[in-house]
Amino acid sequence: MRKANVSLTSLKIFMVLLLVFFASGVSAPRALALTDSPVITKVTPNSGKLAGGEILYMDGKDFAQDLKVYVGNKEAKLITYYNATRLKVEAPPGDNPGTIDLKVVNPDGTEAVLANGYTYLAPPVLIPAITNISPNSGKLAGGEFLYIDGKNFIQGLKVYIGNKEAKLITFYGDARISVQAPPGDSPGKFDLKIVNPDSKEAVLANGYTYLAPPVLIPAITNISPNSGKLAGGEMIYIDGKDFDQGLKVYMGSKEAKLMTYYNATRIKVAAPPGDNPGTIDLKVVNPDGKEAVSANGYTYQAPPVLIPEITKISPNSGKLTGGEFLYIDGKSFIQGLKVYIGSKEAKLITYYGDARISVQAPPGDSPGKLDLKVVNPDGKEAVLANGYTYQAPPVLIPAITNISPNSGKLAGGEMIYIDGKDFDQGLKVYMGSKEAKLMTYYNATRIKVEAPLGDNPGTIDLKVVNPDGKEAVLANAYTYQAPPVLIPAITKISPTSGKLAGGEAIYIDGKDFDQGLKVYMGNKEAKLMTYYNATRIKVEAPLGDNPGTVDLKIVNPNGKEAVLANAYTYLKDPAPELTSVTPSSGLLAEEKEVFLSGVNLKPDVKIFFGDNQASILAYYTDGYMKVKAPVANAEGDVDILVVNPDGQSYKLKSAFTYRSTSDPNDRVDTPADVGSTKITNIITPSGAGPINYGYGDKWRVDDFVPVTFEGEVTDQNGNPLPNEKMTFRFLGHLKAEGIKQMEFVTDANGRFSFQMILPAALGEHVYALPMGTHYYDIVEIEFYEGIYDATQPSSARIIENVTDRDVYHYGLSIFP
Known part of the structure; x- marks a missing residue:
């Protein structure tokens, strides 16, 4: 039997056919897979x-x-x-x-x-080398700027001339630096050494020379001017050579004040006062003791002898009480002079020059003519016989011709104009037996007084008494009117309802409202904010006992009152609501910090995770707070219940998940993983969306009210970062009180939403529109990864990649 060769490719094709076969409806015992290693x-x-x-x-x-x-x-x-x-x-x-x-x-x-x-x-080892120094010499006092060329210079290096460190001015690169030469100890050549931070060094032997300072022997060639007043103060220019900075100048035995050192050939001094008229030597002494003398170089001139003379006095007469301003013309008047009228000195008002002065006449002893004398500081004097006349004062007998108005309130305070003649300054006015306050003395024919409090309704005499005791009386001149009996009435209140917690500003309209009245809402007194007039007041609603309507009562100081039945309604507080929980899970015994967002959450609200009450860590606003999740005994989802003090509650179903171990799918917060932060919305009472107040489009935020910030946090690759703990900082301009910060944690989608109350705006910027003028600040905002601590700023990392770096902090608007 022949052995078959089955290639890997054939096997793959066979597997694909099998998968197509089973996909057509034939069930397979299990799936087959083939994976290749990389x-x-x-x-x-x-x-x-x-x-x-x-x-x-x-x-x-x-x-x-x-x-x-x-x-x-x-x-x-x-x-x-x-x-x-x-x-x-x-x-x-x-x-x-x-x-x-x-x-x-x-x-x-x-x-x-x-x-x-x-x-x-391996990193290369850099050995520095010096190739050139320019300049390679300078003053022993140091301060020369040197350019050093070479190679392998490393930032952080140090430069030494001899054993003294030179100040590094500029590090241009690894081949050039500039330094400032330190002061030298003695003239001569010194090694120049560069030491890199890794201790590698380069030395240029005898690389820099400190030059010996030149020896300056001064000489005087000209003095201008070469004479002046014995009192000194003349500005003198001295020309010559080898004048050294720090020199001193003597005129006779007295040092002259150096005003300007121009250069080694010219200086300017102020001549000191001389002892006697005549010529004196002028000497210039350099700091090294070398000197130059110009014998008889300067002459102090003898002062001229001035004999004063009086040619005219205007005016040449005045009141016996004195105070008249006199102009005295003449010649050879010297500053520091004194003026006498008779035996009394007149006060010098202005020294115009040697030909005119002004003085104020002193009080005279009796009417008549007196000599006027001017005495210069040197004792020389001028006398104008019978130069000034004190006039006898007239005898004033006052009379009253008219008063307006001639009647007013028993409480007094009326402004009364009194016309007549021979009213003298310093007079007193009486209405009946009481003195009226003098408000204005216009002249001898008119005065204005304030009516004092009357004793009873009816007419009284008005009397004017001059300082010399002469008086005028107008019988039955003024009538104190009986006060009207005010019976108040209420016609309207606005608004007619408000929060049970009180604090609402309420405007009450009606009639015969008397100053000093009291207002009651139900059985509680309302605080009077403003008494506008007899027909309108503004009060602040007190804390209500229960929701429902109450009567409003006004009581005048005379006991007369007005009641408006069922005038005001205390509204039931709105129920609380919970909208989000971040983070939404934690370990059984972790006691995790959790941020809750919602509405109408009271400061003393109670929070329950299932049956267990949570601790409130921070109450920010009625829509945002931080709590500590209580320890739980079992895993699973629990409801979060919020209960306000009035008993109203809200339950968010399955809002938090307890686990016995960490969820492997949860993202672990690691340092420096935040890439960017973006604000997507700001909810504030003055309006939503960015606005342009002249500095580009920016978000606008209000002061003293809850403001909600919404946005998202992403990593370096733009992916959302869930469960990221962050800090927001608002750098307001009201000193330390203006800086506020808020902690928050992103949700499962990397989004955030937090609410805070911002501090007062200063109104540093103005944006004027035809309909009104807006006052605002431009305030920087910052986002940090982690929790920012002002005592340890490095504990959190600032996020540089943000959509917004500042906002318009709105203060107020003024409308025409």
């Missing part, structure tokens, strides 16, 4: 840096999608799966130089190994 035929390149990062192309056959590639015992990152015969991967960092195996592992466990398939190359 093969690696080539790797390009087959070597690379020890630091990794090399892009490798691998050729072979039977490469399956989702395979893994290992270089030695480290997994290489799969960049591109082209097909079953070609891959592109990124080499991981190696541990040591040398050759290692390459391995491909298909998802079914079959693998291929290319022995010694890849070589990690």
Whole structure:
């Protein structure tokens, strides 16, 4: 019998026919399968840096999608799966130089190994060298900027001239740097040394020379001006040579103040005050003690003798009480002078110059003419005999001709205009026996006063009394009116209903509302917010006892009251609702942190996972909170029940799953796996969607109200990241109080939704429109992978790839 040869290809065709046969309806005892192991035929390149990062192309056959590639015992990152015969991967960092195996592992466990398939190359050893220094010499004081050329310079290197380190200015690359020379100890040549961070060094012997400083012997060639006032202060320019910075100048025995050092040939000084008129030597002394002297180089001039003279006084008379402003003209007036009228000094108001001054006349002792004298600081004086006249004061006898209005409230406060004659400043006004407050003294014929509180309704006399005791009385001039009896009435309230918790602002309209009234809603007093007038007030609703209608009552200070029956309705609080739970599963004894989203969740709400109550870790808003899942005894799904203090509740069925072991399908949160964060929606009271306030389209958020942020988190390849713990930070501008942060965890689809109340906006920016003006800030926002801790910022990683880096923080709008 002849032996049959059955090829692998024939066997595969036979298997396909079998599968077609069974697929036509004939049942088979079991499915048959044939799997080929992968093969690696080539790797390009087959070597690379020890630091990794090399892009490798691998050729072979039977490469399956989702395979893994290992270089030695480290997994290489799969960049591109082209097909079953070609891959592109990124080499991981190696541990040591040398050759290692390459391995491909298909998802079914079959693998291929290319022995010694890849070589990690040892990093080169770089020995620095110096080829040029420019310049190669400089001042002993240091500070010269040097350019050093060579090779194998490494960032972080240090440079030394002799034993002193030079400051690195710029690292241009591995062949050039620039440094600043340190101060030298002595002139001469010194080695220049470069030391790389790995301690490899290069030395250029005698590479840099410190130059000896020149010896400067100063000389004076010109002084301009060469004379001036004995009081000093003259600006003097001194020309010469070899003037050194830090020099000193002496005029006689006194040092002159150096105003400007222009250069080695010119300086400017201020002359000190001289002791006596005459010539003195001028000396320049350099810091090294070398000096130059110009004998009799400067002359102090004797001051002129000035004899003052008075030619005119305007005005030349005034009130006995003084205070008149006088202008005195003449000549040779010197600053610091004094002026006397009679024996009393007049206050100097303005020194205009040597020909005019102004003074204020002092009070006189008696009417009449007095001498006016001007005395200069040097004692020289001028006298104008009988130069100023004090006038006798007139005798004022006041009279009242009219008052308006001539009646007002018993409570006083009315503004009253009084007309007449000879009203003197400092007068007093009496209405009956009580003094009225003087509001305005217009002139001798009109004043304004405020009516004092009256004792009883009726007419009273009005009296004006001048400071000299002279008075005027208008009998029965003013009438205090009896106050009206106000009986309040309520015509309207708005709104007519509100929350049981109170706090609603309510406007009440009616009539005869009196200041000091009280308002009651049911049996509780409402806080008066604003008393507008007798027909409108605004109050704040107090806390209600129960849902339902209550009477509203206004009580005036006189006890008169108005009641509006069943005027206001306290509404029942809305029921709570739970919309999402993140994460939605945990281990029995894990006590996992869980974020709950919903509406109408009160601060003291109770949360139950099945029959067990959860601990509240953080209450953010009535729509967002963080709890600790209680320990459970059995695996499976449990309902989450929320119960508000008023007894209203909501149950989310099968909302949380307890497991005894971790679900192998759950994604494990690993460090640095977040690639990007995207905001998809922001829900805020002022409106949805991005807006442009002049700085481009941005999301807008409000202050002091709950704001909901929605979005998604993806990995480096754009895939959703479930169960990712993140932190959001809002960097508001109200100092430390403006910075708020919120923790959240993504759901099973990598999405997030959290709610928070943002701080006040400052209104740093203004956006004006015809219908109104908007005030807002531009506030940075940040997303972090992990939980951000301000005391340890490195505990979380900031996400750079985000759709939004700032938002418009809306404060208020003002409408015309």
